[in-house]
Amino acid sequence: MAVETITRIRAETGIEIPPALLFELPTIHELASAIQNYGVPELSSSLVAIRAGRGAVPFFCVHGVGGHVLRFFDLGQALPEARSFIGIESSGLRDLALLPASVEALAARYIEEIRSFHPHGPYLLGGHSFGGFIAYEMAQQLRKAGERVPMVVIFDTRITQGPRFWRALGPPAALRYAGRYLAVRWGQRFRAYAREPLTGKLVRAKTAVGKRLFPGWEAEYGGKVDAQTELPQNLKAVYEHNNTVLGKYHIKRYAGDLLLFKSEEQGEAKYYGWEELVDGRVETHYIPGKHVEILQPPGVSLVAEKIEQAIRARMG
Numbered sequence: 001m002a003v004e005t006i007t008r009i010r011a012e013t014g015i016e017i018p019p020a021l022l023f024e025l026p027t028i029h030e031l032a033s034a035i036q037n038y039g040v041p042e043l044s045s046s047l048v049a050i051r052a053g054r055g056a057v058p059f060f061c062v063h064g065v066g067g068h069v070l071r072f073f074d075l076g077q078a079l080p081e082a083r084s085f086i087g088i089e090s091s092g093l094r095d096l097a098l099l100p101a102s103v104e105a106l107a108a109r110y111i112e113e114i115r116s117f118h119p120h121g122p123y124l125l126g127g128h129s130f131g132g133f134i135a136y137e138m139a140q141q142l143r144k145a146g147e148r149v150p151m152v153v154i155f156d157t158r159i160t161q162g163p164r165f166w167r168a169l170g171p172p173a174a175l176r177y178a179g180r181y182l183a184v185r186w187g188q189r190f191r192a193y194a195r196e197p198l199t200g201k202l203v204r205a206k207t208a209v210g211k212r213l214f215p216g217w218e219a220e221y222g223g224k225v226d227a228q229t230e231l232p233q234n235l236k237a238v239y240e241h242n243n244t245v246l247g248k249y250h251i252k253r254y255a256g257d258l259l260l261f262k263s264e265e266q267g268e269a270k271y272y273g274w275e276e277l278v279d280g281r282v283e284t285h286y287i288p289g290k291h292v293e294i295l296q297p298p299g300v301s302l303v304a305e306k307i308e309q310a311i312r313a314r315m316g
Contacts, residue, residue, distance in 0.1 A: 002019055002022055002068070002070045003232070003235070005022065006019060006022075006232050006235075007232055009031075009035070010232060013035055015035055016232055016233065016234055017031075017035070018089070018093040018094050018234075019067075019068035019069070019070050019089065019093060019235075020048045020068070020069065020087075020089045020093070021034075022070065023048050023049070023050060023069075023070075023073075023087075024048070045113040045116065046088050046089045046090065046091050046109075046110060046113055047060075047086050047087070047088060047089075047113055047114065047117055048069050048086065048087040048088070048089050049084070049086055050069065050072055050073060050075075050076035050085045050086065050087050051076035051077065051079060051083070051084060051085035052084055053080075053081065053082050053083045053084035053085070054081065054082050055082055056080070056082040056083045056084065057083075057118075057122055057123075057124055057311075057315070058083070058084035058085070058086050058117070058118055058124065059079065059083055059084070059085050059086070059124040059125075059126065059153075059307070059311075060086045060088055060110075060114050060118075060123070060124065060125050060126070060135075061075070061085065061086070061087055061088065061125075061126045061127060061128070061131070061135075061153075062088045062110065062125070062126070062127035062128070062131035062132075062134040062135045062138070063087070063088060063089055063090055063127075063128070063130075063131050064127075064128045064129045064130050064131050065129060065130035065131075065239055065242045065243060065246075066235055066238065066239050066242075067089065067090030067092060067093050067235065067238035067239065067242065068089055068090070068093065068235070069087030069088065069089045071128070071292060071295050071296075072085070072087045072128075072295065074295060074296050074297060074300045075295050075300050075303060075304060078300050078301050078303070078304035079304045079307070079308065080304075080308060083308070086114070086117065088110050088113070088114070088131075088134075090238045090242070091109065092234065092237065092238040092241060093234055093235070093238055096234065096237050096238075096241075099238070099241050100245075101245065102245050102248065102249070103133055103134060103137050103245050103246065103248075103249040104137060104141075104249075106134055106137075106245065107134055107137035107138040107140075107141055108141060110134065110138060111138055111141055111142060120147065121142065121147035121148040121149065122147075122148040122149065122150050122315060123138075123139075123142055123147060123148070123149050124149075124150065124151070124153075124311065125138055125139055125142075125149060125152050125153065126152065126153030126154070126155065126259075126307075127153075127154065127155065127157070128155040128156065128157075128295065129155065129156055129157050129161070129291065130157075130161070130242050130243075130246055131155075131157075132152075132154040132155060132156075132157030133157065133161070133162055133246060133249060133251065135152050135153070135154070136152055136154070136251070136254065136258075137249075137251075139152045139254065139256060140252060140254060143255070143256065149256055150256075150257070150311065150314040150315050151256065151257040151258065151259050151310055151311075151314055152254075152256065152257070152258050152259070153258075153259045153261070153307060153310075154258060154259065154260045154261065154274065155261050155294065155295065155303075156261060156262060156263050156266075156267060156291050156294060157260075157272070158270060158272045158273060159251065159272060159273040159274060159276070159277060160273065161246065162246055162247075162249050162251050163246075163247055164247075164248070164249060164250050164251070165251050165273070165277075167250055168250065168251050168252055168253060168277060169276055169277070173276040173277075174276075176276060177271070177273050177276045180271045180273075180275075181270075181271040181273065183271075184270065184271040251277065252277075253277055253278075253279065254277060254278050254279065254280070255279045255280060256278070256279075256280045257278070257280040257281045257282075257283070257314065258274055258278045258280065258281070258282045258283070259283050259285075259306070259307065259310050260272065260274055260282055260283065260284045260285070261284075261285050261286075261287050261294055261303055261306070262284060262285070262286050262287070263286075263287060263289060263290055263291050263293070263294050264286045264287060264288050264289065265288075265289060265290045265293075266290055266291050267286070283310060285302070285303075285306050287299040287302060287303055
């Protein structure tokens with residue numbers, strides 16, 4: 001809905017607004033007045049106040065690969081009223097020239113911005129998918145600067161999404177990772193195969209044969225459609241840029257704690273591997289739904305509850 005709104009505004013006015021304006025100017029009247037009378041307001045930073053709290057340490061959450069923070073709205077509403085919930089949106093959605101050239105540089109820029117809002121720790125950080133790597137790197141840099149980071153919250157991020165993760169593991173951890181990954185992967189596949197009725201097995205076999213014999217089978221019969229083709233130009237550019245910088249990121253070991261939320265539907269059969277990189281505790285929770293759905297009702301209520309429990313356990 002948000003992308004459609006942005007696209008239609010661009011078609012009518014020629015102006016491509018940053019998604020955060022849908023939070024900053026949440027009514028039709030405010031948005032129309034800003035575009036008609038003053039142009040698009042310049043946002044002061046990448047920070048988007050999704051929920052203004054009253055006194056509790058704020059929780060900062062980094063965008064996914066698409067750069068926007070619209071999918072965090074439900075989580076902001078599910079957290080306690082005292083907790084400020086601040087989304088961190090890609091600066092490239094306002095100006096592509098502002099895009100840093102690495103994960104480390106992205107993290108450093110976002111740290112500058114959150115410090116303008118919250119000068120000293122403790123810092124509560126999180127990120128969804130690609131944003132999990134940014135939050136993880138922010139925590140590394142903040143701890144190096146002497147700040148306290150009680151935990152990093154990772155929403156459905158696997159270390160394999162950053163292809164250079166092997167370098168950080170070293171041979172023993174790499175072997176452990178490979179063994180655990182295969183055990184989880186094939187164990188889940190075997191259980192799923194054993195539970196599947198014979199008709200389901202026959203349909204899958206027919207589909208596999210069709211893919212081999214007939215070019216274009218997957219595209220025509222239920223194959224994936226590239227969802228990025230319909231995005232506004234700045235969202236496409238940010239998406240491509242974030243994928244590029246992630247491919248060059250050399251992830252490092254981390255001495256703190258990590259709170260991991262995994263999608264039941266897509267993550268149950270995958271070993272995410274954070275235990276091989278994190279020296280502290282990795283607390284894992286499975287949330288019903290797919291990759292994006294874990295941040296939507298009904299599962300988002302459980303996510304908010306587990307985040308608050310983890311904060312209280314680490315901060316009192």
